[in-house]
Amino acid sequence: MVKQAVKVVVRARPTANFASKNIKIDPLTGTIALNIDKKDEGTVNNQLDSWKFKFDKILQNSSQDEVYEAAAQETVQSVVQGYNGTILCYGQTGAGKTFTMTGSSTNFSYRGVIPRAISQVFREVGNKFDQAITIRMFDLLSPIPTHEQQASHLQIQDDSRGGVAIKNLSMIVCNQEEDALNQLFEGDMNRTVSEHQLNKASSRSHCVFTIHIESRSRVESSDKVLFSKLHLVDLAGSERTKKTGSSGITLKEATFINKSLSFLEQVVIALCDKSRDHVPYRQSKLTNLLRDSLGGNCKTLMIANIWPEPTHLEETVSTLKFATRMMRVSNEAIVNIQLDPHLLIKRYEKEVRDLKQELAMHDTLKNRGRITYDAYSPDQVVDIQKVTQQYLSGQVEEIQDIDSLRKVREIFNQIRNSYRKLKQNVESMQRQIDSDPTAFQKLKQDKLEESKLGGEQVIDDSLGGEQQDSVRRKRKPIDKQTAFIEYKEEGDGRTLEKAIIDYRNEMKDKRQHIKTFTQVINTTKQEMDKIKARLDSKGEEKKAQLRSGGADFQQDFDDDGMGGGNGQIEEIIDEEELMLLKEMKDLKKNYRENYDKLKNLKVEVNDIQSNIDSMKQQLIYNFEGWYADEFEAGGGGEIQMDDSAYNQTVKNQYQKGTLNAFQGDSLFNGGEDVDDDALAFIRAKRKVDTLHKAKKLEKQRPGR
């Protein structure tokens, strides 16, 4: 890696009116001293009026030849060696940037840096017989006509090698110097030339001419490729001052003609400021394009063109200030080596071929001659698939002839395929069961049928032809009580068990309520008895008074108070009696309400109890089925109800019409004879319905 600052060469254009009073150029020491006589300006300000600048080189009255040798030759040579290079001209309009960069197209000795660089590149490349070199180039202004050269046309973006590239711009491959020069001249013709108040032939736009070199070794079979590029940049005029008539010149730093030049200056300022970690390259296409050139992977040289006339002193100062800043920009250039992907693939293909041959030889020596290392044919894959499925179904204990890693991989592939298909089938079965509960029983029935045919192994036909070998092996029998605990922890066993527990809890709550209501009712009854006793005694007292003739009676009159009522004589009740009767009325109402509630609670408790009983039976029955499926015949231990007993219970319930006490399903109307075929159907339906009902009730429970 070469770490170096941007080099700056100052070129002063020849002029008849050299400002010898104000400018002292010393090419030997590379210094320029400048002063501005303020008296001439007629203004007084506090600006510094004299400057001294030092540069890498100063060229005065130098020929195009000398300029090229001093400023460009070395950079171009580096580009041929694989470094990126940039040469850019900066200065005010008319200072000689285009003359320096392009020069005259009619006078060969006045040709500029670009045609000379093209010649040098082709000359140097021509000397490299051992390299296959491709040269591509483009001029940002060619061959697209000027009116089409809008900013949107050319997009500058990051390239795959970490640099920048221009979209919508095709690079032309140039096989010889002439092709490249054609490119240059074509672009030069298209260059925007517009009228300008300082110089009618000045160009306002930037001109960027880029040469890309791609170099591969012809002799070594190397996959390394050198990629490098040379940017040759003729920037737009940098003038930033306004002429203010005869009163002279004022330094007005803020008057920029070209905005992108101001962005370029911002980038340079940011690069010089070590405390700044962001450099605003993306502000303009120009700075984006020059990202490699400024502070990046590039050898960069700037030619500062000055016009040392008294009228251009400020522009000269301004150009030299910018040039000084530029010298503080540091770059890190590396030779750009990339691995050629096409060659890499070719190399790997060759390596694979060689290794296969090597292995084949090794196998022959070890008597394993029939092994090949090419990809399996479809027939071979089918064979491996068969043997893998035989292994999965238990038809074979192990897979023979595993003679290569390739075969192991194919077997694993097949196992994965089987697993995926199995999973898909299980999921589709689940969907069927969810949408139609009877489907489950049918599937199960099919499986049982097959298990009868196939001995102890249950071949899962539902998995489809290819999966027939997928076998569920039965477990060694365990104690039924232990198995029952296990069953209650899984699948439908867990659902039923949970429903039973929840019902029990609900029943417990309701029983507690029954107890409370019973107490309340009893207390109410006692109160009522007391009141009744008191009223009875009051009645006795009144009868006694009546017998003694001292009782009060009142004639019942009509509302109008004029008489004409029914004339009945009514007993007059006293205040205490009235109170007691009212109280009695309230207590009776209370008693009746609580009594009704108690009655309902008792009905509910009975219902819950019958549901619990029903679910318990179902749980045991389901468990029996599960146990038979899960374990080999001959399992030990006690179980509360065997199949025949349960079947009989179901038959009885069905015939009595009580089977649907829990299910409430119209399928089971009862009263008919039940043969064994129907029984299986009834049991299956009952099982599914019981589970569904249990799940439904679970959801309906308060607090869910």
Ligand SMILES: Nc1ncnc2c1ncn2[C@@H]1O[C@H](COP(=O)(O)OP(=O)(O)OP(=O)(O)O)[C@@H](O)[C@H]1O
């Ligand atoms: N070193 C030089 N020797 C002879 N003539 C020169 C020299 N420098 C510039 N000139 C002449 O000065 C004129 C202006 O130069 P040029 O067009 O190169 O300026 P510029 O800086 O490129 O201006 P712009 O910014 O407008 O492109 C041209 O006619 C050119 O031939």
